[in-house]
Amino acid sequence: MSSKPSPAPYNPSIRQVILKEAIGMKSWIALLFAVICLTVLGVGTLYPKKFTAVITLDVEQKPASEQLVPGQEALVDKSERLRVVKEAIKSPQLLRELLLSLPEETSEGMDVKQGIRKLSQSIEVSETENNKIRIAYSSPDRSESYNNLVKLVELFVDGSEKSRKQKARDIYEFAKNQANDYKKQLREAEIEIHKYNTKDLDGTPAEVKKRIADYRAEVKKATLTIDSQQARVASLEKQISREKKYRDKPDISETLLAQLSDTQSRLDSLRSTYTEDYPDVIGLKRKIASLKEELQRVTSPGYVPEPQTHSIEDLNPVYETLRKRIASENAELIAKKKLLERTNTLIAEDLKRLDRIAEKQVSLAELSRDYEETKSVYQEMLARKEKARVSLKKGGEGGTSYRVYESARFPSGPDGLRFSQFFIAGPLLGILIPLLLLAGYIRFDPRIRTAKTLERCAGVPVLGVVPHLSTPLTKRVMRSDVILLSVFLGIVLVAYLSIAYAYQEGML
Amino acid sequence: MGKKNKSISGVRRPQVIDMYKSKDASSKIANMAELGSMSADELSDRKIVHSGMPNKEALYAFREIRTQLLKKANGRNFVLMVTSVVPNAGATLMTTNLGAVLALDKTKTALLVDCNLYNPGMGSLLDVAPDYGLTDYLTEDNLDINDIIYATGIPRLRVIPVGTQLEVGAEYFSSGRMSQFVEDLKLRYPDRYILLDVPPIEFWAEARILAELSDFSVLIVPYGKATEAKVEAAVEAIGKDKLAGLIFNH
Numbered sequence: 073m074s075s076k077p078s079p080a081p082y083n084p085s086i087r088q089v090i091l092k093e094a095i096g097m098k099s100w101i102a103l104l105f106a107v108i109c110l111t112v113l114g115v116g117t118l119y120p121k122k123f124t125a126v127i128t129l130d131v132e133q134k135p136a137s138e139q140l141v142p143g144q145e146a147l148v149d150k151s152e153r154l155r156v157v158k159e160a161i162k163s164p165q166l167l168r169e170l171l172l173s174l175p176e177e178t179s180e181g182m183d184v185k186q187g188i189r190k191l192s193q194s195i196e197v198s199e200t201e202n203n204k205i206r207i208a209y210s211s212p213d214r215s216e217s218y219n220n221l222v223k224l225v226e227l228f229v230d231g232s233e234k235s236r237k238q239k240a241r242d243i244y245e246f247a248k249n250q251a252n253d254y255k256k257q258l259r260e261a262e263i264e265i266h267k268y269n270t271k272d273l274d275g276t277p278a279e280v281k282k283r284i285a286d287y288r289a290e291v292k293k294a295t296l297t298i299d300s301q302q303a304r305v306a307s308l309e310k311q312i313s314r315e316k317k318y319r320d321k322p323d324i325s326e327t328l329l330a331q332l333s334d335t336q337s338r339l340d341s342l343r344s345t346y347t348e349d350y351p352d353v354i355g356l357k358r359k360i361a362s363l364k365e366e367l368q369r370v371t372s373p374g375y376v377p378e379p380q381t382h383s384i385e386d387l388n389p390v391y392e393t394l395r396k397r398i399a400s401e402n403a404e405l406i407a408k409k410k411l412l413e414r415t416n417t418l419i420a421e422d423l424k425r426l427d428r429i430a431e432k433q434v435s436l437a438e439l440s441r442d443y444e445e446t447k448s449v450y451q452e453m454l455a456r457k458e459k460a461r462v463s464l465k466k467g468g469e470g471g472t473s474y475r476v477y478e479s480a481r482f483p484s485g486p487d488g489l490r491f492s493q494f495f496i497a498g499p500l501l502g503i504l505i506p507l508l509l510l511a512g513y514i515r516f517d518p519r520i521r522t523a524k525t526l527e528r529c530a531g532v533p534v535l536g537v538v539p540h541l542s543t544p545l546t547k548r549v550m551r552s553d554v555i556l557l558s559v560f561l562g563i564v565l566v567a568y569l570s571i572a573y574a575y576q577e578g579m580l
Numbered sequence: 581m582g583k584k585n586k587s588i589s590g591v592r593r594p595q596v597i598d599m600y601k602s603k604d605a606s607s608k609i610a611n612m613a614e615l616g617s618m619s620a621d622e623l624s625d626r627k628i629v630h631s632g633m634p635n636k637e638a639l640y641a642f643r644e645i646r647t648q649l650l651k652k653a654n655g656r657n658f659v660l661m662v663t664s665v666v667p668n669a670g671a672t673l674m675t676t677n678l679g680a681v682l683a684l685d686k687t688k689t690a691l692l693v694d695c696n697l698y699n700p701g702m703g704s705l706l707d708v709a710p711d712y713g714l715t716d717y718l719t720e721d722n723l724d725i726n727d728i729i730y731a732t733g734i735p736r737l738r739v740i741p742v743g744t745q746l747e748v749g750a751e752y753f754s755s756g757r758m759s760q761f762v763e764d765l766k767l768r769y770p771d772r773y774i775l776l777d778v779p780p781i782e783f784w785a786e787a788r789i790l791a792e793l794s795d796f797s798v799l800i801v802p803y804g805k806a807t808e809a810k811v812e813a814a815v816e817a818i819g820k821d822k823l824a825g826l827i828f829n830h
Contacts, residue, residue: 535825
């Protein structure tokens, strides 16, 4: 550098500035470096080791050739599949089983609940890229991880096998029960329909309708007859009203007068021949007198005529004939009316019957529809039952079965951050953190550290940047500082390596 | 303080050059008697640049500054005020080194005037305590300029120390005698470059007064000590027309 004839003017960049500051604060930086190094290493020694054993399961999803129960055995889709496996593996029953199968000392000092929770936390179920299920078990102990994982998967696969068979059996049972149920229902429906059919006394609606029509015709005819008969009766009655029941007896006074005139005339004729003292004349005269007296009595206001008495001979023969006819006509009319009434009742009854028949037909239709339905379901159930039986015989085919795809790997090393990573990170962080802190300090410290900033803020040219001038003394001081720091860092390094070694050898 | 003088080397050198008394009094400075010079080690101890120094970067930096100042002066000699933004900016060393680098040229001499009443620092260039200095000259009329000019261990570099009357303040610098003095220094030898070492402008009024007497000034900005606001204030105080530029001192 010194040999260059015209070197670029001294103008340190920000990186050089940081370096310059770092040199200025070298003691602090060295101290910070040591602290960070050793802290990181310390964290490394305390960092819990975790060994993870991994097993990969292949999931076979036989598209259960026939769906035994609709909706129930539908294939679990891929995203669901992982969840299903996860739930199955982390299910308390399985974990409890696993916990109970573990040697005593691992589950020592905690109750079952705690143990299950711990197990659940150390198990991780995920899906690999090639659609396999990856089950990982992590614990601070290699063989524990491995053994527990193997046991867990064994339990899980067996369990799922068992449950698959159980499921097939359940399905069979279910189908069987269903079939039986439907059979019973079917029989009931049959009986019901039979009952309905035998109970039917109303005939078909067509019959009833015809009958009603007949009745109605009859009613019409009867009405007409009744009408004419009534007219006839009316005319007869009119006629009879004009006839007298008895032949008319003359009025007493008239009779008396007639007798009187008759007697008078007879008297007159007798007188012409006989004298007044002729007995007949006298008799006649007496008779006349009594007639007159009688007449007078009859015509007097206080006269009460004696009730007339009729004898059979008095009867008017016309009247009698009419009366007889009227009587017979009336009897006929009453009979006809009765008949009409009866017919009307029959019609009403038949109409009711018609309603009843319609109602019954609806119920019957319902019944037979139910019956048909039940029958088809029953047949389906029978078929399903048969399938389930076959499936059960085959050992529960269909559904999901699990197979170990890649057997458990014994964990070769702890996962997560390894001690070696801490070992490397210590010095790196030890250097990086102070430098970053320094850079941050320089960045945010308002004091001017570069010529560029200076020129920008002052608005006056910077004539030159003068580098630090060191005297031999300062150089010596610097050198001794460097030596001291080197010794310090050497000690730190030795301590660092010793700790790392001790840890690696298991002494820590 | 000015009286204190560390004798770094054991060799005693005559310090005062009595120009009147010298036989060749009117001759150019180039012919001035040099009364011994510092060794490279001595210069290095004092952080003074010299042509053989290993830290070439520093040497080049000062040379570059010198070139720019000479260019600004258009070939004539000048009075240059050197002040700093904040205290402890290394302004004295900077002045010394500017003088030293000017004096590297055999046709030029440099005269350092220590105007730093508060923290005079030119003493280290001198082996013995000087009898008089600038303040003595300003307060005592019977003193001649030559009485206060001292040789240093560096060829062609002279020093006027601050003197003993340190209680005088800025008012002396604003006196007619001061301006006459500066004028005389400049005019007497056309190849002489006068450098005033002035206390930091942040605290003292001297810098503003002396800036008026100078042809131009440089402002020393120490690395990592001055904020932008302070630099701006300092530039403002001196005035951009008087300010030749900034020197960023690491």
